[in-house]
């Protein structure tokens with residue numbers, strides 16, 4: 374990685390409909406000071422014109438492995454050395470399979486093998502292709518090799534179906550890359566949490582009833598996003614796992630979008646190994662419909678009964694991991710705040726819990742302000758009503774204090 378304020382990014386584009394978003398991605402990366410060299414697969418050129426990418430990147434696009442003209446300038450090995458970061462967006466199922474196998478049958482896969490730069494993928498594909506065990510196996514292999522995977526997001530797809538497989542928006546990708554691509558930026562990787570890894574959940578979850586309806590809650594994600602930013606500002610490498618939220622991702626090392634509690638649990642469990650702190654701000658649905666309907670539920674009967682089953686308690690599972698991270702939970706209560714929070718602290722075996730009153734008066738879900746009482750074994754601190762960003766800052770300081778005390782003790 375160069376120590377310039379900008380970064381040299383090799384942007385690989387593979388052949389999916391999301392390739393059109395690469396134009397905006399290049400524009401945003403350059404606006405943030407990066408030099409961008411685009412490498413397209415043959416299929417990518419069917420979705421977006423190389424000339425368009427040449428115009429936005431300000432450099433000729435590279436497509437062929439054996440291009441006599443290009444090789445006379447910067448050959449593929451020089452290109453591999455030049456890069457501070459290899460980002461592939463969109464990364465198709467086929468591209469991920471080729472990377473997992475270590476194939477080098479075109480310029481992009483050859484560069485992936487030849488470069489020492491970190492590899493980051495933003496997958497995009499039909500949701501059935503994403504959940505197919507073959508793709509998931511390739512994903513697991515790539516992640517085990519240290520490849521960073523951003524997304525995909527869940528939602529409406531170009532094919533008309535719904536599910537996980539949408540490429541993250543260019544702004545989300547740039548935000549997630551920020552600490553890696555611009556390591557010299559102010560405030561990064563210095564501070565009391567430098568070198569520490571933080572996993573944080575935020576936002577609500579959505580539990581599908583049928584393809585168009587879900588059970589959700591009023592969580593906006595504001596507190597979690599603000600806390601993720603505050604912990605990143607204290608030097609931590611933060612991974613934010615977020616349920617559906619309208620907020621722009623904060624500047625964290627990794628941003629993962631999920632929809633359901635099961636997806637959130639899987640995303641957490643995949644990443645928790647080796648993490649130092651786990652902060653659960655998400656308002657996770659305790660229950661999900663036992664059997665979501667395959668088609669839209671019709672209003673035929675006078676009454677409708679839906680059976681719900683329990684979701685995994687992500688926080689309790691993480692707290693129970695042997696040698697697991699320092700755990701911080703949240704408790705939203707409508708009554709007997711401290712009593713319930715103390716019980717949760719004990720029952721889930723947490724290191725800290727932040728309790729706030731909801732449903733009455735100011736603060737709580739979907740508001741800008743909040744007040745908290747934070748409890749830990751043998752201690753307590755109250756924070757009065759204040760904007761969530763300010764509160765996140767003060768809470769982050771307390772988390773640092775308690776975490777460092779736990780190491781010392």
Ligand code: C5P
Nearest residue numbers: 653654655657685686687688702703704
């Ligand atoms: O037990 P209760 O749901 O009130 O606990 C709230 C805390 O547990 C929050 O920190 C929340 O993020 C976390 N939680 C979780 N998984 C669940 C339910 C809650 O991580 N299924």
